[in-house]
Amino acid sequence: MNRFFKLKENGTTVRTEIMAGLTTFMAMAYILSVNPNILTAFGQIDMGWYSVFLATAIAAGVFTIAMGLFINFPVALAPGMGLNAYFASVILSSATSDHPFTWQMGLTAVFISGLIFILLTVTKVRQILLTAIPDSLKHAITVGIGLFITIIGLKNSGIMTIGVEAGNDIAAHKFTDVLSFETVIHLGSLESTNVQLAIIGLLLIAILMVLNVRGAILFGILGTTAVGILMGAVDFSPLSNPQTPWVPDFTQLNFMEFDWDGILHTGIISAIATFTFVELFDTFGTLVGTAQRAGIMDNPEEGKKRVGNAMFVDAVAVAGGAMVGTSTTTAYVESAAGVAEGGRTGLTAVTTGVCFLLALFLAPVAALIPGSATAAALIVVGVLMAQSLRNIDFQDMVVAIPAFLTFVIMPFTYNIANGISFGIVTYVILASVSNLAGKKKYDIHWMMWVLAILIILRYALMGSQG
Numbered sequence: 383m384n385r386f387f388k389l390k391e392n393g394t395t396v397r398t399e400i401m402a403g404l405t406t407f408m409a410m411a412y413i414l415s416v417n418p419n420i421l422t423a424f425g426q427i428d429m430g431w432y433s434v435f436l437a438t439a440i441a442a443g444v445f446t447i448a449m450g451l452f453i454n455f456p457v458a459l460a461p462g463m464g465l466n467a468y469f470a471s472v473i474l475s476s477a478t479s480d481h482p483f484t485w486q487m488g489l490t491a492v493f494i495s496g497l498i499f500i501l502l503t504v505t506k507v508r509q510i511l512l513t514a515i516p517d518s519l520k521h522a523i524t525v526g527i528g529l530f531i532t533i534i535g536l537k538n539s540g541i542m543t544i545g546v547e548a549g550n551d552i553a554a555h556k557f558t559d560v561l562s563f564e565t566v567i568h569l570g571s572l573e574s575t576n577v578q579l580a581i582i583g584l585l586l587i588a589i590l591m592v593l594n595v596r597g598a599i600l601f602g603i604l605g606t607t608a609v610g611i612l613m614g615a616v617d618f619s620p621l622s623n624p625q626t627p628w629v630p631d632f633t634q635l636n637f638m639e640f641d642w643d644g645i646l647h648t649g650i651i652s653a654i655a656t657f658t659f660v661e662l663f664d665t666f667g668t669l670v671g672t673a674q675r676a677g678i679m680d681n682p683e684e685g686k687k688r689v690g691n692a693m694f695v696d697a698v699a700v701a702g703g704a705m706v707g708t709s710t711t712t713a714y715v716e717s718a719a720g721v722a723e724g725g726r727t728g729l730t731a732v733t734t735g736v737c738f739l740l741a742l743f744l745a746p747v748a749a750l751i752p753g754s755a756t757a758a759a760l761i762v763v764g765v766l767m768a769q770s771l772r773n774i775d776f777q778d779m780v781v782a783i784p785a786f787l788t789f790v791i792m793p794f795t796y797n798i799a800n801g802i803s804f805g806i807v808t809y810v811i812l813a814s815v816s817n818l819a820g821k822k823k824y825d826i827h828w829m830m831w832v833l834a835i836l837i838i839l840r841y842a843l844m845g846s847q848g
Contacts, residue, residue, distance in 0.1 A: 383729070387454055392677075392726040399456075402725025403733020406458050408597030409719040410734075412759050414438055414741055415603065415751040417461045420534070421485075421709060423470045429485050429707070432626050433636045435745050437461075437708035440635075443738035445699035445711055450731030455678075455692045456721055457669060458734040459699050462712035463763055464527035465660060467534050468798045469709040472653055475796070483650070486641035489704045491650050493640060495657040496701025496710075502662075503690070503697045511662055514829035518781040519788060519805050521770040523660065526789035526801045528767025533793045535760030538753055539580030540570040575615050576754045582609050583758030591762070596719060599759050606755035620749035630742040636707030652840065656799040657700075657710055665696050665713050677726065715766075780816050780824055784809035803837045810834040 384390060389399065418434040421427065442460035449455050469488050502508040536542035545568050570577045586609075587602030595601060610616045620626040644650055669689050678685045696713055703711030720730050741748075776782040784805045792801030810831060813824035 387450075387727040387729045389727060389729070394724060394726045396729065398724040399727060399729035400733050402456065402720040402723040402730040404737065405596050405723040406456075406714075406717050406720030406725070406730065406734045407737040408600050409716040410442075410458060410460060410600075410714050411597070411737075411741070412599045412603055412756070413442065413460045413463070414738075414744075415748045416463070416756045416759060417466055417708065418748075419538075419753055419756050420466045420470050421461075423474055427470060427473055427485055429636060430634060431749065432631075432745060433634050433707055435626075435748060436630065436632065436635050436742065437703070437706040439738050439742045440706050441699065441703040441708050441711045443735045443741075445695065445702060445735075446731050446738065447735035448699075449692060449695050449713075450728030450733075450735065452728075453688060453691045453695055454728035455669075455673075455688060455695075456725040456727060456730035457692060457713050457717045458720070458731055459696065459711050459713055460738070461703060461708045462661070462710050462714075463760075464531055464767075464798065465657060465712070466709040467531055468656060468660075471534075471796055483653070484641060484644065486639050487644040487650055488653065488709070489636070489707065490640040490642065490644065491653040492657055492710050493701050493704035494645075495654050495661065496697060496699075496704060498654070498658050499661065499697035499700050500694070503694050508662065508693060509690075510829060514827035514833075515806075516781070516809060516825075518774050518785045519802075519809060521773040522785035522788035522805055523802060524767050524770040525774075526792035527660070527798060528764040528770075529789055529793040530764075530796075530798060531760050531767070532764030533796070535580075535757040535764065538760070539757035540574050540577045540754075541580055541757075543568045543570045575613055576752075579606060579610050579613060579615055579752060579754040580758050582606060583755050584761055587758060587762045596723070599762060602762075603751060603755045603759055606758060607751050610752045610755065615752055615754070616750055617752075618750065620746045623746070623749075626746045626749045628743060628746060630745075638705055639707060640704075652799060655840075656802075659802060660798055661700065661710055661712055665693065669693065669696070669713050778822075780809070780812045780822070783812060803841070806830065807834045807837055 383396060387399070389395060414435065417438045418431045421434045422429050422431050438461055442458070446458040446460070449457055449459060469485075469492070472483050473485055473488055475483075499508070502511070533542070537544070544566060572578065583602060583606035586605050587599055590598035590602050590605075607616060669692050673685055673689055673692075678688055692713070696711075699711040703709070717731075720734065774781065774785045776785075787808055788801045788805030790801070791804050792798050795801070810826060813826050817823055817826075
């Protein structure tokens, strides 16, 4: 084991690596209950809660172990937050349209984006795209996804409610313009048990994080569930429900549930583009940031090579995750928790992956967790992602305005792609104006022009989502 993972060479031990792997698992195990809730939209999408649970545990387990064994990299993978929310929101938003976007089409879009990732990684184009996008927009994308996740948490918990007080009748299931004086967003009823439980969960997770407790999100979810039991807000039926068995039932797995007939659906093109685009930056930041904290980038040449190899495993995980029935599987920033505990090699990742596979036997426990508890976790994840704000120069308007539009338009139009699109086009325009006016010079990579033109054509030819 020492020779295989090069433990001595990396200044670590078996015990340290295993403890680091357990720490990473504790920090990200919340995804086992959160992802099924999101991808089934709390019962509104018929993917099957248990089916998504199986896919989540399998994808996280198998591909995290692969990262450890083949790349010797201390990074764990699992279905990504933000993209799973986008997956669900696209399906729900098109439910009443003439061409509904089904969850099978969503998995097809994720699978295709995985194939695109493999191609981009092998041809090195992935690195070009990462170089082209200004750092300010990369950070803004992270913040925007965090706000997007936060709104989902607020809405699912009932803390935020939507109620239009309009002067005119509003048709159901239609995008509707409202006037400035017409209220849309309200505070939910504080008398609601779900709202009360979500607030308790939010405070509990926050306190644990202030106390620097490892796995604060997971422990907070478990603690909130315990409070929910005392409040009578927890349904115990999953413990004896055959739909959430203790022994894994792989016949319920949504394996290869693709809809190839829907490929020409206009919405699927946009979905593929969004899954591909967002994952590019999310993975890059996670892998490079974790590599730097683990000391892997101390040798830049070797570090870049290992990060490049890790990107390939990540790309395969995207396609593989779709095959077993989950949204985009990606490298997790929570891997930094294990690195902080001393994890330096792939043994850390292997330990985390094994824990996820063992979790296949805990489906009934995961199903007990109330939606309010996971909603509180979503809000806190938004806080963590908003930390990227400090890396944006708001004194420079060429940088600040595109970044601001990126992370504001995402949650308020309930669409990640809209935010990224406005950010790119606005940056190209403002940077060009500044350059032509002889003001401060800004680099505009040729790929940014290509992306801006494609975005404009996308909205001109395909329209918006309302």
